Amino acid sequence: MPSTVYTSCTLATMEPGSAPYGLVEDGAIAVDDGAIAWVGAVDSLPSEYAACERVDLGGALVTPALIDCHTHLVFGGDRSREFALRLGGASYEEIARSGGGIRSTVQATRAASDEVLLASALRRVDDLLADGVGTIEVKSGYGLTVEHEMRMLRIAREIERHRPVHIRTTWLAAHALPPEYENRADAYVDEVAIAGLERAHAEGLVDAVDAFCEGIGFTPAQVRRVFEQARELGLPVKLHAEQLSDLKGAVLAAEFDALSSDHLEYLAEEDVAVLAEKGTVAVLLPGAFYALGETQLPPLAALRREGVAMALATDCNPGSSPLSSLRLAMNMGCVQFGLTPEEALAGTTRHAARALGLEDECGIVAPGRRADFAVWDAPHPDFLSYWIGGRLLRGRVVAGEYHDA
Numbered sequence: 001m002p003s004t005v006y007t008s009c010t011l012a013t014m015e016p017g018s019a020p021y022g023l024v025e026d027g028a029i030a031v032d033d034g035a036i037a038w039v040g041a042v043d044s045l046p047s048e049y050a051a052c053e054r055v056d057l058g059g060a061l062v063t064p065a066l067i068d069c070h071t072h073l074v075f076g077g078d079r080s081r082e083f084a085l086r087l088g089g090a091s092y093e094e095i096a097r098s099g100g101g102i103r104s105t106v107q108a109t110r111a112a113s114d115e116v117l118l119a120s121a122l123r124r125v126d127d128l129l130a131d132g133v134g135t136i137e138v139k140s141g142y143g144l145t146v147e148h149e150m151r152m153l154r155i156a157r158e159i160e161r162h163r164p165v166h167i168r169t170t171w172l173a174a175h176a177l178p179p180e181y182e183n184r185a186d187a188y189v190d191e192v193a194i195a196g197l198e199r200a201h202a203e204g205l206v207d208a209v210d211a212f213c214e215g216i217g218f219t220p221a222q223v224r225r226v227f228e229q230a231r232e233l234g235l236p237v238k239l240h241a242e243q244l245s246d247l248k249g250a251v252l253a254a255e256f257d258a259l260s261s262d263h264l265e266y267l268a269e270e271d272v273a274v275l276a277e278k279g280t281v282a283v284l285l286p287g288a289f290y291a292l293g294e295t296q297l298p299p300l301a302a303l304r305r306e307g308v309a310m311a312l313a314t315d316c317n318p319g320s321s322p323l324s325s326l327r328l329a330m331n332m333g334c335v336q337f338g339l340t341p342e343e344a345l346a347g348t349t350r351h352a353a354r355a356l357g358l359e360d361e362c363g364i365v366a367p368g369r370r371a372d373f374a375v376w377d378a379p380h381p382d383f384l385s386y387w388i389g390g391r392l393l394r395g396r397v398v399a400g401e402y403h404d405a
């Protein structure tokens with residue numbers, strides 16, 4: 001396929017090192033066969049690209065396509081009623097313990113047809129695409145039987161057939177205990193979380209394995225058993241850790257060379273070093289922090305000091321984070337957690353790619369990476385975190401194909 005050269009743009013390549021944001025003024029990107037072949041200032045475009053088709057971007061800002069590395073966006077029903085209850089004083093944990101919360105979404109998800117689940121997921125996907133997203137991670141966790149968990153991942157994979165976006169799927173059967181396993185959590189772990197993982201993996205449905213390590217979720221000992229199975233199958237792990245309390249989940253995940261530990265509001269300062277040592281990404285989820293009215297902040301200064309890569313994601317889910325804008329998550333990461341706008345963009349590009357084990361494929365605009373980038377009407381990359389709402393996106397290039405916003 002002949003190359004296409006995109007010109008007349010400011011490039012925020014997000015390559016670490018040199019300039020802030022890896023900025024290149026008056027930049028050009030040569031795309032060949034769905035991959036980036038060359039990146040730089042248009043003045044130094046190699047002569048071999050001189051005769052290629054050119055696309056003038058009219059001075060737009062170009063960033064890597066954003067990556068939402070933590071979502072639960074396939075689910076049935078909604079939980080707006082719970083939102084009202086929480087505003088009236090009930091806590092997230094109280095609602096969960098009284099049979100609401102995740103369990104109510106499980107009921108609605110099991111009852112919904114494949115078509116209804118896919119159609120509602122696509123609405124949330126479209127919201128994300130309008131924010132320049134090119135890759136989305138989607139977790140299971142609202143089926144809680146082997147069949148229903150596998151169905152969720154099949155539907156997640158189906159999204160790629162309907163929209164220009166890359167999907168990564170995560171097995172999260174250890175999300176909540178379904179009513180039929182009341183007081184039998186260990187049996188659930190064996191019969192659904194572990195046995196189902198084997199089946200889902202055999203069908204090629206699993207890119208990574210996750211669990212909810214929490215008082216209202218699963219104990220570290222139970223999570224360890226799920227992770228041992230993942231290791232046996234050669235699958236990478238990640239963990240919902242230290243969201244509501246400190247169970248040392250992040251330390252456990254690091255022991256299994258986790259791609260990421262996610263949430264981390266209650267991560268102890270002394271446990272930050274182990275993330276740095278293992279190269280585990282800290283995925284921060286300010287949407288859940290905001291929507292649950294939390295006050296305990298993740299240990300940002302220590303994460304930064306130790307050089308832990310920090311990603312940002314929506315955690316898009318019907319309970320704790322009814323959020324389908326990754327740019328709003330970036331704004332919240334800055335305003336609530338104290339990230340800089342550059343850290344926020346690194347958190348939804350380069351570091352988000354690492355949180356999915358995709359650092360060699362996407363997350364920066366560089367030769368050899370997939371041609372996934374977002375084209376914005378924005379004067380500077382700070383603007384993407386600064387401006388709340390609006391339609392900043394002009395278009396997305398996904399695997400070398402241009403799609404208008």
Ligand code: DI6
Pocket residue numbers: 072101102105175212240243288315317318319320321
């Ligand atoms: N932590 C979360 O924030 C979501 N899951 C999890 O393990 C919440 C999911 C829900 O409330 O439906």
Ligand code: FE
Pocket residue numbers: 070072240315317
């Ligand atoms: Fe989550």
